[in-house]
Amino acid sequence: MAISAGIDCSSQNTKIVVCDSDTGAILRENRAPHPGATAAGSATAEIDPQSWLRSLGAAAEGGILEGVRAIGVSAQQQGLIAQDAGGVLVRPALLRHDPRAGRAAAQLLAELGGPGAWTEAVGSVPTAGSTVAKLRWLAEAEPQNAKRVAEVLLPHDWLVWQLLGHPARRTTDRGDASSTGYWSPATGRYRGDLLALALGHEPAVPSVLGPAEAAGHSPEGLLISAGTGAAMATALGLGLDQGDAVVSLGSNGTVHAVHDKPLVDPDGTITALADATGRHLPQVTTLNAARVLQATAELLRTDAAGLSELALRSTPGSYGLVLLPYLDGEHTPALPHAAGTLAGLRVDSMRPEHLARAAVEGMLCGLADALDVLRDRGVAVRRVFLTGSAGRLPAVQAIAPLLLGVPVVIPAPADYAAIGAARQAAWALAGSTTPPQWPLRDSVTVDPGEDVAVGRAVRQQFAAVRAQAHPELG
Numbered sequence: 001m002a003i004s005a006g007i008d009c010s011s012q013n014t015k016i017v018v019c020d021s022d023t024g025a026i027l028r029e030n031r032a033p034h035p036g037a038t039a040a041g042s043a044t045a046e047i048d049p050q051s052w053l054r055s056l057g058a059a060a061e062g063g064i065l066e067g068v069r070a071i072g073v074s075a076q077q078q079g080l081i082a083q084d085a086g087g088v089l090v091r092p093a094l095l096r097h098d099p100r101a102g103r104a105a106a107q108l109l110a111e112l113g114g115p116g117a118w119t120e121a122v123g124s125v126p127t128a129g130s131t132v133a134k135l136r137w138l139a140e141a142e143p144q145n146a147k148r149v150a151e152v153l154l155p156h157d158w159l160v161w162q163l164l165g166h167p168a169r170r171t172t173d174r175g176d177a178s179s180t181g182y183w184s185p186a187t188g189r190y191r192g193d194l195l196a197l198a199l200g201h202e203p204a205v206p207s208v209l210g211p212a213e214a215a216g217h218s219p220e221g222l223l224i225s226a227g228t229g230a231a232m233a234t235a236l237g238l239g240l241d242q243g244d245a246v247v248s249l250g251s252n253g254t255v256h257a258v259h260d261k262p263l264v265d266p267d268g269t270i271t272a273l274a275d276a277t278g279r280h281l282p283q284v285t286t287l288n289a290a291r292v293l294q295a296t297a298e299l300l301r302t303d304a305a306g307l308s309e310l311a312l313r314s315t316p317g318s319y320g321l322v323l324l325p326y327l328d329g330e331h332t333p334a335l336p337h338a339a340g341t342l343a344g345l346r347v348d349s350m351r352p353e354h355l356a357r358a359a360v361e362g363m364l365c366g367l368a369d370a371l372d373v374l375r376d377r378g379v380a381v382r383r384v385f386l387t388g389s390a391g392r393l394p395a396v397q398a399i400a401p402l403l404l405g406v407p408v409v410i411p412a413p414a415d416y417a418a419i420g421a422a423r424q425a426a427w428a429l430a431g432s433t434t435p436p437q438w439p440l441r442d443s444v445t446v447d448p449g450e451d452v453a454v455g456r457a458v459r460q461q462f463a464a465v466r467a468q469a470h471p472e473l474g
């Protein structure tokens with residue numbers, strides 16, 4: 001039996017999942033925290049990458065990698081590891097959620113000519129999280145360090161390089177490269193001019209490997225696959241195919257869908273990402289997802305589970321109560337300065353259960369709108385996979401199929417990014433043209449059935465309130 005392992009390095013910990021390469025059955029798994037990690041929302045988000053190696057070593061204790069023949073690596077996207085000409089770190093790694101590059105992103109956006117110019121160039125606009133914006137921040141905040149930068153790596157690139165024993169060649173994959181802001185999914189090429197625009201000079205960047213291509217072998221003889229970013233690895237771990245989408249409900253909401261070609265969206269609502277299979281994974285985000293439920297639960301003096309229980313006591317449409325969940329502005333639709341709106345207050349609707357359901361429906365209507373952005377550009381959405389913290393709530397699982405309008409798959413809790421990395425490793429080990437077929441175990445699919453019409457009516461109620469509150473949307 002061939003055995004492959006997936007490593008996922010997130011902002012807080014490292015996870016290892018060891019799988020049967022043929023069937024995907026999980027044989028062993030473990031995780032360990034990163035020493036010195038900073039939490040999301042911190043004023044800074046940086047770390048010594050050696051902490052990742054220490055975390056990896058701790059997760060691998062007890063012989064978890066015994067018998068493994070191939071390893072894949074997944075890691076958080078949009079980080080920045082800057083090294084000098086000798087391969088020495090110039091400074092600690094900057095992580096995805098570091099907020100300091102917001103001003104730099106705005107500068108870059110204007111300098112190239114606005115959202116349309118950026119999406120035409122690389123399929124996305126720079127944000128505070130983008131690697132390209134972090135390079136501009138480095139050039140302005142730490143000019144001496146910026147001058148020393150000879151090469152730029154992403155977290156997964158650096159980990160693969162470490163596992164390979166520091167070879168001369170650095171590698172990445174098209175999925176992770178597509179989130180940097182200087183590699184184009186449409187052309188499959190780097191934009192050196194954008195690197196130079198951000199940093200002041202053009203550093204070296206890794207070679208982009210194909211989906212099933214191996215990066216090389218470790219000194220111990222283990223095959224190391226190309227690796228990829230966390231979103232792409234999760235899609236691979238879930239086994240997404242054409243017509244599938246993932247709705248991830250963290251504090252923010254993220255929608256990814258499998259598509260056969262890159263999308264160029266002039267206003268930047270869609271981020272044109274590549275996936276880890278040779279296809280594409282366009283993304284739409286909302287700023288308000290689980291935070292809406294958390295804030296409403298606090299208002300009702302309960303917790304997430306209590307909010308879910310309350311919501312299930314109400315009925316579709318929440319007795320006419322509608323919550324526009326734009327608590328901190330919104331990205332989709334473009335309402336950066338908006339606040340939330342609660343409409344439909346009547347004697348009968350002013351009850352805790354109706355407010356709880358209005359919060360769930362409002363959050364999901366926002367995600368349904370994000371799915372429609374993709375549908376309007378020709379992306380097929382026939383099935384949705386529901387993930388993230390809020391996706392585990394019974395009320396969300398019950399209401400989502402009505403409002404999303406398609407069958408909703410609820411995967412069993414698992415480290416799908418690490419599983420996807422293991423599946424990529426098994427693919428590279430087999431040398432086949434397609435990834436191994438690993439079934440998604442213990443998932444539940446909820447079909448909306450005839451209730452689609454009910455969900456459509458709830459969405460119409462939501463849209464009517466939104467049109468009245470925000471006529472600028474047209």
